Amino acid sequence: MEGLFLTAAFVFVAFIANTFRFYANGYINRLIFVMSTVLLVLLEQWFATPSHTSWLLLFAIAATVVSFHFSGGMIAAALSSWYLWITTGAMEPSVYAAYFLFAGSVYAIRYYVRKIRQQRDRWLEILTFNSKQLNVTKDVSQAMQETFNTKRLLETILTSMTAGHGLGYNRAMIFLLSEDGNSLKGIMATGPVRAEEGFKIWEDITANRYGLTDLIDKKEAEKSDQQLNEIVQDMTIPLQEKSFLRDVMESGYPLLIKEADTHDGLMMRFYHTLGLKEFVVIPLLHQGVKSGVVIIDNLVNQKPLNMHDVDIITPLATQAAIALQQASQYESVERMALKDGLTNLYNQRAFQQSLSDDFCARPFSIILLDIDFFKNYNDTNGHMLGNEVLVQLAGVITKSLRGDDLAYRFGGEEFVILLPHTPRDQAIKVAERIRKRVEETAFPKGELQPEGKLTVSLGVAESDGTADPFDTVEFADQALYEAKESGKNRVAVKVGM
Template sequence: MIIQYIQLVIYTIILVIITNYFRFKGRTTFNKCFLVVSSLVLVEIEGLLFDFLNTKWILAVFIGVSVICFHILGGLVSAAVSGLILFVQIGESDLTVLFSYLSFAGLVYLLASLVSNTQIESDHWLNKLTENSKQLNVFKEVSFSMQQTLNLQKLLKTILTSVTAGYGLGFNRAIILLIDENGSKLSGIMGTGPMTAEEGYKTWNRITKSKYNLMDLIENKESEKSIDLLLNERVMRLEIPLDEPNFLYRTLESETPLHIKGIDENDRALQLFAQQFNMSELAVFPLISQGTKVGILIVDNPVNKKPITATAIESVIPLANQAAIAIQHTRLYSKIEDMALKDGLTALFNQRAFQTVLEQHWTHRKQSPLSTILIDIDYFKHFNDTNGHLLGNQVLIQLADVIKSSIDNQDLAFRFGGEEFVVLLPSTSKEAAVQVAERIRMNVENTSFPCGEKQPAGRLTISLGVASTEEMQSSIAFDLVDIADRALYRAKEAGKNKVVC
């Protein structure tokens, strides 16, 4: 008897090995069938070794395996097969045994269902916990990155990368539009993601090979200027008015995300996005900070065509809220910075800004010449005494416009103080600077200013002093201004309305 049990164990082990081997060769249904057949073979081996002494009990194993593999149908069929085996091989046809098998199959099915449901629920909560943990990690990294900058462009790249990166929220593409100062329209600012599936897979392969994490991707977006060029060309051409009931307007008014699964032919803005970006399903998020509408975030999946779920939308909401606050703070900081660096009357940069820019360009003076033009209005005290300071302010504003229109894009104009202005000309020789100064002088002379005819020369004029680093020995940046100031003094002494260098 002991030898027979040893043989049964050996045969069982062999059967397990064979079953486990074939488990990796076929599909799920084949594997289940093979396992059921193997349990039936075990029943026959037991019958041959023990003359069907324990067959009734071994058949219970066959029934249990069948129920686990094929649920209630497997239980019914296996119970019937078990009854047939008992009748054919033992000659037993007791209905009580058949009923016991059916009851056992039902019990196994209930237990299997209970275990399966418990496992499903456990997996659900584990997945939810994992996803929440991932989102918290994303928010932590993004929040840290946002706190490191007050530069709007870098901030937007951080937001977009966190939404689209695999280590982030995992959408294929994201676009940000911001509301203008008047609140009348949305302008496309930046986007990230592919325009085609082929482009998307190429990017994913590159990221996978490089093994980037979220912070790596954010830094990579900063350094690689050529990324998403085609997408951003189209995004930056977007201007969507908010005086018509399009899908963007509805999102901002409702202050809740909008999930769009089909393109409404009556919504011109939505049709534009569908045509320009090949969008079919998208989620739209309002960017609102403390009741102030900042802009819109749009996400979609043009590459893997993954449906946008309610859970995916919920995962973006905290990030969208955080992004709105950060964008609003950055804009406010930019306005405050502009106020600190710009003259409130003429909107030109002020002397503080001039000193900063001068120092920046001063370091390159040996590679290319740096020139400056100092400008002063002739007889301006006489103008104010005759016409009043309010009209004098109008003249300053108009003169600033004339100066700006007279210089090239690379040149910078500043209000130096009072009635004095200064123009900084990078990579410009003294000779070229004199030509620019003469152009400014002539344009001012030919411009009609209010009450200009009351000036001693019969019109408003200016005197200009020019200086350049070409002939300078000094290593002090502001000495360039002193040289221009002395030239300006000589222009005044020479009769005004002149350019002197």
């Protein structure tokens, strides 16, 4: 009967203790655990066999060590010794010593187990983070292989530094070095301007489980981070003035800022404009070539930054520098491939590409231009002088165009001009302006031409954006033929498309 009562008492105490622990904080939890253990020892003494008290107190000591470490265990051993002496009336030094030895042993075991667990957790944390870094590096490398588009590369790099899928920093901003090397220009940024915006973004990412590619596509579709982008892109940082960015560009070393320096005017500008307090600046550096800087911070969660973060970001910044250099070289080669080597106008390949672009899906006009009697000019003066005429004519055409107009050397002495969003009557005015300026320009040996000067004939055609753009080219060619046949040095128009 006593055993049944004791079991019921144990169950009752355990239920009450765990109920309170559910609603209590950590310290109270540990205290309840210890007190419930002591209470169970007392219940066993009162309702069962008092002779068991001496070794049951070991449970109370163990519970105290687990909950309150070494000092708690020593106090529990002292109190257990005192309680045993009070209840038995006998002095048992060997038992008391055993209590203290037991408390020390339990603490040693607990300490060892805790160290092993901490080491395991640390290794797990390192492995998890390294795995995330490898995934980010893989995604960025894949993006570098898929495109040389600078905008897409920058979006990939910045997104990989931020968001939960990436390295997890709250914001990242890229500033690139100008061509003359005298300033840094804000190019792109990702993240919120204010902390509360960041929480909303995180909730959305968590709810939808976006991956890196999903986040980049989402940014492009929704133009997210627009406010931060506008602020950053409006920044041009002169490097002649003393500042923290100039120090980074000159030294080539990363910089960890723990608190904004009130004596640095540029740093205070970042502080007031973007709330930048604690941040890291990493140079974009590859093979000694500096192309800019990336700045990261934790505006939203206020997580402190340290040199470990510098070590984390630096490889990605190096990868970004490599990607940007490759993209720049590719774009340079691409520009060269689309440019005429003699006149520096766009070439026929670029013209074919332009006809496939979106603007040809909207109304536009086209002008075809051909030098009159150019074979006679080359036969009379030689091809070297003929090349000089082509270069000079390209300059006249370029100066006669409006802001959005595009000029191409179609081949030989023939040129093409695309005029986006331009109706036929305005295109005729542009063509006539070019014709007149060519007529008034003094070309070398131009007086030896049949008309006593070098002239051009021009054909104009218009597209409403629905027809095949190559049909419009054919109509402009027919108009050019009419201009040639009707006397040269004039503008003809093909109507009725």
